[in-house]
Amino acid sequence: MFLQPLDLTTALRPTLLPDEALLFVQDAVGLYEGKYKIPGLQNGHAYLTTHRACYVDNLEPRKSSIAVELKSVDRYEFYAGFLKSSPKITLHPKAPKRASVQSRSHSTIPIPQRAAQSPSRSSTASPVHRGASPFSSTRSGSSTSRLSTATWVCTICSFSNPVPANFDPATANSNTPLPACVTCGVKPSFPHVLKASIANAAGRQGSHSQSQASVQPLLESHGQYSENSSIEYIEAQWREETALPAKSRFQCPRCTFLNHPSLLACELCGAPLLSTESKAANVLGESIGRPESPGPSLDIASLGVDNDTECVKFSFRVGGEKIFHERLKGAMVQRKWLLQNAPPVPDSSPGNIGSTAIGIDGQVRQPPGKARTVGIAGLERQGLELRKKNEAVIGSAFEDLDALMVSAKEVVALAESFAKKSDEGSADANQLIAESAKALDMVTTKDMLGSSAGSESLYLSEMSRNLAEYLTDDAKGILRKEGGIMSLVDLWAMFNRARGGVELISPMEFGKAARLWEKLRLPVRLRQFRNGLLVVQQADRTDDKTIAQLLSLLQELYTSSAHTEVERVHKAFGRGITAQEAAQRFGWSVGVANEELEMAEERGALCREEGIEGLRFWENWIVDDQSDGSDDDIKVDPFYEVDPVMKNLEDMGIF
Amino acid sequence: MAPAQPRTAESFTYPQSYSFPPFFTLQPNLQTRLSQLRKWSRLIQRYCRHRHVFKLSLVAALDTPLFKNAELRKRLSVNDALQVVDWMTRDEGGRRAEWIDGGVEAKGGTTWVYWKRPEEWAEVIVGWVEDTGQKNTVLTLYELMNGEMTVGQGIVPREKRSKSNAHGMLDFHGMDAELFHRSLAVLVKRGKAQVFGSEDQQGVKFF
Numbered sequence: 001m002f003l004q005p006l007d008l009t010t011a012l013r014p015t016l017l018p019d020e021a022l023l024f025v026q027d028a029v030g031l032y033e034g035k036y037k038i039p040g041l042q043n044g045h046a047y048l049t050t051h052r053a054c055y056v057d058n059l060e061p062r063k064s065s066i067a068v069e070l071k072s073v074d075r076y077e078f079y080a081g082f083l084k085s086s087p088k089i090t091l092h093p094k095a096p097k098r099a100s101v102q103s104r105s106h107s108t109i110p111i112p113q114r115a116a117q118s119p120s121r122s123s124t125a126s127p128v129h130r131g132a133s134p135f136s137s138t139r140s141g142s143s144t145s146r147l148s149t150a151t152w153v154c155t156i157c158s159f160s161n162p163v164p165a166n167f168d169p170a171t172a173n174s175n176t177p178l179p180a181c182v183t184c185g186v187k188p189s190f191p192h193v194l195k196a197s198i199a200n201a202a203g204r205q206g207s208h209s210q211s212q213a214s215v216q217p218l219l220e221s222h223g224q225y226s227e228n229s230s231i232e233y234i235e236a237q238w239r240e241e242t243a244l245p246a247k248s249r250f251q252c253p254r255c256t257f258l259n260h261p262s263l264l265a266c267e268l269c270g271a272p273l274l275s276t277e278s279k280a281a282n283v284l285g286e287s288i289g290r291p292e293s294p295g296p297s298l299d300i301a302s303l304g305v306d307n308d309t310e311c312v313k314f315s316f317r318v319g320g321e322k323i324f325h326e327r328l329k330g331a332m333v334q335r336k337w338l339l340q341n342a343p344p345v346p347d348s349s350p351g352n353i354g355s356t357a358i359g360i361d362g363q364v365r366q367p368p369g370k371a372r373t374v375g376i377a378g379l380e381r382q383g384l385e386l387r388k389k390n391e392a393v394i395g396s397a398f399e400d401l402d403a404l405m406v407s408a409k410e411v412v413a414l415a416e417s418f419a420k421k422s423d424e425g426s427a428d429a430n431q432l433i434a435e436s437a438k439a440l441d442m443v444t445t446k447d448m449l450g451s452s453a454g455s456e457s458l459y460l461s462e463m464s465r466n467l468a469e470y471l472t473d474d475a476k477g478i479l480r481k482e483g484g485i486m487s488l489v490d491l492w493a494m495f496n497r498a499r500g501g502v503e504l505i506s507p508m509e510f511g512k513a514a515r516l517w518e519k520l521r522l523p524v525r526l527r528q529f530r531n532g533l534l535v536v537q538q539a540d541r542t543d544d545k546t547i548a549q550l551l552s553l554l555q556e557l558y559t560s561s562a563h564t565e566v567e568r569v570h571k572a573f574g575r576g577i578t579a580q581e582a583a584q585r586f587g588w589s590v591g592v593a594n595e596e597l598e599m600a601e602e603r604g605a606l607c608r609e610e611g612i613e614g615l616r617f618w619e620n621w622i623v624d625d626q627s628d629g630s631d632d633d634i635k636v637d638p639f640y641e642v643d644p645v646m647k648n649l650e651d652m653g654i655f
Numbered sequence: 656m657a658p659a660q661p662r663t664a665e666s667f668t669y670p671q672s673y674s675f676p677p678f679f680t681l682q683p684n685l686q687t688r689l690s691q692l693r694k695w696s697r698l699i700q701r702y703c704r705h706r707h708v709f710k711l712s713l714v715a716a717l718d719t720p721l722f723k724n725a726e727l728r729k730r731l732s733v734n735d736a737l738q739v740v741d742w743m744t745r746d747e748g749g750r751r752a753e754w755i756d757g758g759v760e761a762k763g764g765t766t767w768v769y770w771k772r773p774e775e776w777a778e779v780i781v782g783w784v785e786d787t788g789q790k791n792t793v794l795t796l797y798e799l800m801n802g803e804m805t806v807g808q809g810i811v812p813r814e815k816r817s818k819s820n821a822h823g824m825l826d827f828h829g830m831d832a833e834l835f836h837r838s839l840a841v842l843v844k845r846g847k848a849q850v851f852g853s854e855d856q857q858g859v860k861f862f
Contacts (some may be wrong), residue, residue, distance in 0.1 A: 573675050607687050609677040611729070618677045623690045638747050
């Protein structure tokens, strides 16, 4: 299966495999399967790692998150986007060998890998193939509402009239009312309009299949043809069209002038290029109801006809596609996933071939065919060889490491010098810095994110997740070591230290990221104490829990036998604790302990005793009014000569 | 005016809170603080009643067992004691105390401790007058306060002690003269008594 389920970390990011590194993150990404949007996977984050391209949904991250393993990606394509159609990156799965039926030569977007792949690609874009998919059956119903910019040329005055939006070639017949020509007012004949609309649809497909991804919205808008009787006609028309020599130009649907792809309207006749249709397609794409989700569960077999039509598109709604594409290109070239199954380090010394080697599992393997020496001498020799081998392996490993460190430093220095030189921060330098940071295995860096408008917030949210992961990582157990609570400043220092002195985070950004935890529903939370101290806690850790914890400690001291001079006091009230004691006991920092104790005091659970030896906190026995007994006529209740309410009213002149 | 001797054999029993160290630190939490002030007020009033003291000098009292727990080596600080008494003088504290000239500003100022307010004393006096059938007779203030006939008038026999006066010490014998005047003034105002005579030869007639 091409789409894999995805494991997420506590911070709702993809769990990385060993050796896997995160390359790029982009938010506001939607997913297409083939040319259809996958419902429920339309708003999420795209994570590109060295091994996978992942989609993590914003709303239902645990349920609808999927990954595409890059090793099963045959090729990928880039579509720059057009008007309302978002830029897309298409990943095609590796497929069983299939003879390419049609061979067309229309290559436009200069992607290096693309040229070699183009012949086999054609079939995937064909609407006819798609027509066999389970989606198509539901499409014809809604087809009448389609907008169309097809035009028919008036036979009288040769003016290009638009075909009415509700004109559906599949259902229209000669009784369908047709509008008259806008300029001369002569009604067209039905076959004329029908021909024009069909020709337009087919022609559009042909002219635009040059940039394959752009066909997608069009296909949706013309999906109604897939089941009607004119399929053969369209097919014929379409092949005819595509056979025309087309360069990296955008053919006007009306006058066939080859426009520059970035133009919105035809340079020659002024016909809108794609605009209304892509708009309509986008809108309709959302509203088309599908009986069943064609999500990851829709496996290859169910498509029946073409196993490899199941290509996956990442649609980048707020940009970031260029960097994603660049990084994807890099990842596909590097093929880091191959390292997973990489053979052990080859023997460096030539004479050692076939000698004892240590497997990954640490077992000593005796090569076959080697003359065995038995007895003590044999054991000794075996041991000697083993040591030699290990030495060689370790030696070479450290050599590599040193080399790596040296070059890493150089790369970083180079990147920094570049950054200094380019005052405006040219793209090249940024790229290089990103590369170097990547080489040092940084996690979330600014360069990992695009330069689109939302990149700042994306950076912060990614950092926020990153932090949450760092905090809740069981292996490190940072929060646990700190007693479940630590000050934000401590965390900032620790986190930056963990980054190894590169790509440090500014305190402001750190603070912003920390404040996002709650919004992103991450398992940690930021809490502000009364004096402004910001601390980091696990989200499920509430004040009540802390108070219960403190009270149980006091209870413990209360019950534990006291042998001190003030034993009598202990018997009645237990013992007070200082902030230091609490800090020691719970592993908090003293500042945090102080704040927690004061919080408990404020809640009325504790009370304080100021003494020579400092501040101690006791269980609050003071609030209990009954403990001193009220068996006499001593009065401590408020005394009012005048009802205070009346007095206030009088003061205000009301009464 | 020397404080009267403790008049019962029973020694004063301190409340439980007295041996609770935080009791000697004024609490910042408002609710806890209110409870604490109420407890202190109760303690001070009980203590003064036990000693038959009507005025308290804070400076002098700070080193008495009232504010100082020798066992715990804890003492209420001057400021805290001032705040406690100040609270007692206010409406929230039931006006169970009143500063004598100066108020809080005069540090270590003396204060009335009203374990019975003048109005309450007036009731006690009226009760005694009625019980002893002395209505419409003229009594001197001196004999009321120091005369033999009022000795022990407030001691209620143990079996007759009700819930309201369980301690059995309601007498105004040996009462502070000024407070006694105030109490009588309450009665005069109500028309239940008439005070006449010169400064040191005052008499009172109850109606």
